[in-house]
Amino acid sequence: PSLSILISGRGSNMIAIAKACQSGELQATVGLVISNRPDARGIEAAREMGIETAIIDHKGFDSRLEFDQALHERLQQARPDWIVLAGFMRILTGQFVDRWQGRMLNIHPSLLPKYPGLDTHARAIAAGDSHAGASVHIVSPELDAGPVISQVKVAIEPEDTAESLAQRVLQEEHALYITALQHCVNMDLDSSTNSMLP
Ligand code: GRF
Numbered sequence: 001p002s003l004s005i006l007i008s009g010r011g012s013n014m015i016a017i018a019k020a021c022q023s024g025e026l027q028a029t030v031g032l033v034i035s036n037r038p039d040a041r042g043i044e045a046a047r048e049m050g051i052e053t054a055i056i057d058h059k060g061f062d063s064r065l066e067f068d069q070a071l072h073e074r075l076q077q078a079r080p081d082w083i084v085l086a087g088f089m090r091i092l093t094g095q096f097v098d099r100w101q102g103r104m105l106n107i108h109p110s111l112l113p114k115y116p117g118l119d120t121h122a123r124a125i126a127a128g129d130s131h132a133g134a135s136v137h138i139v140s141p142e143l144d145a146g147p148v149i150s151q152v153k154v155a156i157e158p159e160d161t162a163e164s165l166a167q168r169v170l171q172e173e174h175a176l177y178i179t180a181l182q183h184c185v186n187m188d189l190d191s192s193t194n195s196m197l198p
Pocket residue numbers: 007008009010011012013014086087088107108109134170173
């Protein structure tokens with residue numbers, strides 16, 4: 001199975017996934033990494049790993065619909081089995097999400113359904129929560145609201161700041177995303193085996 005990974009910045013989740021594919025830990029290939037920001041650090045990292053990259057700068061489009069159309073066309077060329085959002089900071093139109101329905105995953109740094117949107121760790125600390133975490137979910141048209149596939153919990157320590165907590169959660173995100181993708185990819189492999197049955 002082939003993955004297209006969408007990023008906007010550092011790309012540490014993308015790198016972890018790509019390494020897992022290269023080592024054989026994850027039975028998939030990263031066919032394409034797309035960034036909506038030309039200066040995304042992760043793009044350089046992807047190139048160094050020999051992965052095909054594309055930049056589709058959202059600033060070059062007049063509307064979300066036009067940006068999403070360009071994204072869709074590029075993805076159609078890559079023909080991924082799964083689209084993996086990894087720190088991709090653009091809200092996608094319902095139209096785009098519908099076209100890739102059930103084939104697009106996102107990682108969100110909270111224990112969904114708690115704290116959709118931004119500043120998740122600061123909000124968890126302010127609320128006095130005992131745990132923060134991250135969730136991998138199927139993307140649905142509503143932001144951070146699609147069905148959750150798996151989650152990881154991380155204890156909040158008394159001395160935690162949003163930054164220190166984010167750092168600890170991020171370490172867990174990498175393993176979580178790889179495991180979730182393993183599950184999705186296995187589902188594909190199983191169903192293709194089944195379809196060969198008489
Ligand atoms: C992660 O915390 C992810 O949960 C959130 O954005 C961050 C991306 O980090 N959606 P990276 O670009 O993968 O390093």
